[in-house]
Amino acid sequence: MSEIASFAPSREARDTFGFWRRSYAMLLKEFIQLRRDRVSFAMIVMIPVMQLLLFGYAINTTPRNLPSAVLLQEDSDLGRSILKAMENTAYFRFTREVHTVEEFDNLLQSGKVLFGVEIPRGFERAVRRGDKPALLVAADATDPVAAGSALGALGPLVQTALEHDLHTGDPPNMPFEIRTHARYNPAASSRLNIVPGLVGTILTMTMLIFTALSVTREIERGTMESLLSMPIKPVEVMFGKIIPYVLVGFIQATLIISIGVLLFGVPILGNVFMLAVLSTLFITTNLSIGYTFSTIVQNQLQAMQMSMMFFLPSILLSGFMFPFAGMPVWAQYLGEGLPLTHYIRIVRAIMLKGATVANLQYDTIALIALMLLAMTIAVTRFRRTLD
């Protein structure tokens, strides 16, 4: 007993350093644990690097080479020159040539092109006669950022480029009129563009996290061992874990869209039923991806980090924050692999452009493909044993 008593005061005395000693012990422990968690460690490096690269290289707020279509009602040298001049501004890149108004409207509605130029029949002759005919440039203005700068550059640049071609020598007098038509969002309100995009962004974030934690939670709480010892198959576990959240996501989507319509005055021009069906598809796709993450990671922290890793490029590369068409090709390919990219096109098209199923075929199929891919990976990754 006396020995213990004699030790006590010296411990007491050293307690001036106690704060540092204990803090150091804690700090050391945290470092060791951090080093053991390889995935978290990798994320510490990956997240900032990825963000920097995406912001630095992929994002362009004054997008160029925007996909455009041309409706050629006549084939004339002047028409060709105008198109060439537009391409020379570097804002436009003519990817499609159509011959009917329906095709022209379809391309704009499905989001395959952002601009459409119509060269009317008898255009060249009218210019020669000095009739000042109209050249129609229709823009998809759902994203005001993407459309704005290109439209602004249109007038003066085309004219300058045409000077030597027409030999008018009289710059202020335009030989024809450029009539721009900002479709779907004529007031260039960014709210109209952002609200539908937010539906997808919010759903991505919440849905991913719901299921990303689901399998790791079972493992961390120790319930996985008894679950695996019972007669249940990986697909059954997956459906059981995804389906409740489809309902949750549906309620969430309804809430966001209702607020968008009621408070922000965003219209729903298209079919509400189609919007509901495709939103459900998007919700399920995200839940499947989240579930796939949870079959890959080892703990809940890693699950959260992996969700972040997926969420960040979703925001940056989907066309939500920055114009999709303005990104370099490699970034566009990355973007095509994200469900949010396709859903943002779908939701903007249905709400703002009144698009139909036929317009949205590609994006719908892409969402289904991504969902099936995620589910397949999840089911094959799901460990039926504790090996």
Next chain:
Amino acid sequence: MNNGSPSAQDIAIDVKGLTKKFGDRAVVQNLSMQVKRGSIYGFLGPNGSGKTTTIRMLCGLLTPDSGSGTCLGYDIRRDADKIKLRVGYMTQRFSLYQDLSVRENLEFVARLYGLQNPRGAARDMISRLGLSGREEQLAGELSGGWKQRLALGACTLPSPQLLLLDEPTAGVDPKARRDFWNEIHALAAEGLTVLVSTHYMDEAERCHEIAYIAYGNLLAHGTVEEVIAHSALSTWNVTGDDLNPLAAELDGKPGVDMVAPFGTSLHVCGRDQAALERTIAPYRESGKWHWQKSEPSLEDVFIDLMNRSKDNFQ
């Protein structure tokens, strides 16, 4: 120790040469065992000896690296799904859903096994477990003893033919342990085969047969009497004063393999009877202590097996 060769019908578990490695470390090595239907088979061994790994291989949760065998007549490698339908596995750590109530946990299990009337089955089990009135309590809020009972109830709910219990009574009070074992005997009497791992010697003595596993190797098996007899361990029980110095003095002397204090007495054991008796002769003659030749306890046998296996496998 094997009483002839029983027909396949009478054997619930029959495995040969099971080996499981995690990395380079063999957790279970060349393990063979047979468990008769309707018997309670005790699975003993120190921590990390491979008991849990063996049980997991038996119910298809782990794939053996080599070896083969059957569980209830189904191949443990190929027929894991069929085995899962007929085996109840109670994990070492409580693995029911803490945030579900007693009733919800049981109904979940009943539905997974496709029972006709999950609600009815859960209700019956709740009254069998004596949990009536607590069915809406969350499983996480139950005391340790009740959790164990609930876990046992959950794995017997689908009427399995074989129960695999991994240290079911660890950290449970003696009364709850006794109730638990009474329940296990009642289940065995109904024809269920039970494989139960434990650290407790009194529980081992409640088993029809026991097996001792250390460092992945099955070292002894048979009835308790057979295991004790087979150990050929000579044991002396010493009583008197100053046992601690005596223990220190005897430890490590020729013929003395183990010295262990048991309350007011000391167990001195040795495999080489002649050498042991030569060593203790002077102490016996001193008259200071009372020496009595006795049967080794099961614990003596196991500690001895463990010490010996350490020499062989570490």
